[in-house]
Amino acid sequence: MSITSGFELETASELERSDNPLRNARLSFIGCGVMAEAIIAGLLRRRLVTPDQIIGSHPRQARRDELAAKYAIRVVESNRDAVSFGRSTDQGRFSSIVVLAVKPQRLNLIFEELRGRLQEEQLVLSIIAGARMETIARELLHPAVVRTMPNTPAQIGQGMTVWTATPQVTDAQRDQVRALLGALGKEMYVEEERMIDMATALSATGPTYIFLVMEALIDAGVHLGFSRRMAQELVLQTMLGSVLFAQESHKHPAELRNMVTSPGGTSAEAIYQMEKGSLRTVLSKAVWAAYQRAVALGRAEKNSPKSEEHNS
Numbered sequence: 001m002s003i004t005s006g007f008e009l010e011t012a013s014e015l016e017r018s019d020n021p022l023r024n025a026r027l028s029f030i031g032c033g034v035m036a037e038a039i040i041a042g043l044l045r046r047r048l049v050t051p052d053q054i055i056g057s058h059p060r061q062a063r064r065d066e067l068a069a070k071y072a073i074r075v076v077e078s079n080r081d082a083v084s085f086g087r088s089t090d091q092g093r094f095s096s097i098v099v100l101a102v103k104p105q106r107l108n109l110i111f112e113e114l115r116g117r118l119q120e121e122q123l124v125l126s127i128i129a130g131a132r133m134e135t136i137a138r139e140l141l142h143p144a145v146v147r148t149m150p151n152t153p154a155q156i157g158q159g160m161t162v163w164t165a166t167p168q169v170t171d172a173q174r175d176q177v178r179a180l181l182g183a184l185g186k187e188m189y190v191e192e193e194r195m196i197d198m199a200t201a202l203s204a205t206g207p208t209y210i211f212l213v214m215e216a217l218i219d220a221g222v223h224l225g226f227s228r229r230m231a232q233e234l235v236l237q238t239m240l241g242s243v244l245f246a247q248e249s250h251k252h253p254a255e256l257r258n259m260v261t262s263p264g265g266t267s268a269e270a271i272y273q274m275e276k277g278s279l280r281t282v283l284s285k286a287v288w289a290a291y292q293r294a295v296a297l298g299r300a301e302k303n304s305p306k307s308e309e310h311n312s
């Protein structure tokens with residue numbers, strides 16, 4: 001059976017560029033859900049890799065078929081087979097990145113399956129919330145680990161990913177990671193691993209805060225009497241315009257807000273109600289709660305499905 005990809009390629013071939021660090025890489029995705037698909041789509045869209053450089057593993061046949069048809073990549077059932085794809089052999093040597101993209105609650109199963117199965121030159125790149133590099137390295141018996149925290153706008157190449165790496169990750173591998181994450185949007189390297197948990201709460205969980213506010217404002221517009229379609233257009237363009245304004249003007253948000261706030265006017269009235277309703281405190285508490293949860297997910301004893309059940 002031949003597989004064709006219906007996937008649109010966006011830019012001129014990066015593959016042909018000699019400075020593309022992923023040119024000869026093999027990528028194995030362990031768990032092909034929402035985020036893994038976003039990374040795969042971004043890499044192919046930017047033509048940083050070809051479909052034959054990618055393999056994914058997934059427990060469900062329907063999902064395997066779906067991804068194979070959409071991206072013309074190989075998707076297998078066995079996580080071990082996916083990792084083996086990147087192993088160098090007498091026939092060829094590859095740089096290989098193994099992307100861990102399962103839910104935190106599945107991580108212990110993955111450790112059991114993959115422990116001791118990685119070659120020295122393979123790189124493990126985790127996107128799993130809470131999972132600490134020390135734990136991954138210890139459980140997989142593999143010291144070269146990169147920990148990243150992307151977010152869902154990566155699906156359209158507008159993501160924000162924060163990442164860090166163990167000292168065993170080489171400069172060449174760091175270049176590969178930058179290229180891979182660059183296909184998702186912006187990337188930011190941090191030295192301190194605790195900042196990954198902080199980014200999990202702020203930028204990775206971030207779309208949740210924004211979409212909830214977006215939804216609430218659209219509902220408020222409907223309450224005023226706008227059709228849902230009109231309210232949605234007004235709110236989305238207002239949010240987009242405000243973000244671009246903040247980005248391009250380089251002004252502090254408070255300064256931009258003051259520009260909207262005429263004395264005795266509508267904004268002042270609205271601000272009064274938002275402060276009365278403790279909007280800032282609620283947002284701060286939400287981010288703090290998300291941070292605490294990210295830290296808790298990283299604790300080994302919380303990583304088993306059993307303890308998660310007790311937790312929920």
Ligand SMILES: NC(=O)C1=CN([C@@H]2O[C@H](COP(=O)(O)OP(=O)(O)OC[C@H]3O[C@@H](n4cnc5c(N)ncnc54)[C@H](OP(=O)(O)O)[C@@H]3O)[C@@H](O)[C@H]2O)C=CC1
Nearest residue numbers: 031032033034035101102103104127128129150151152204
């Ligand atoms: N969603 C987000 O905004 C972000 C998520 N993350 C992190 O990314 C990771 C993945 O999240 P996300 O993509 O949203 O989650 P998904 O649930 O969409 O993806 C995980 C996938 O792994 C599959 N899976 C389950 N068990 C196994 C197994 N034993 N072996 C291989 N695959 C398995 C699941 O299959 P099935 O569907 O059958 O259960 C699912 O498709 C999480 O660890 C999360 O913390 C990081 C940043 C942002």
Ligand SMILES: O=C(O)[C@@H]1CCC=N1
Nearest residue numbers: 129200201204205206
């Ligand atoms: O809710 C979650 O666990 C994931 C991790 C970061 C954002 N969403």
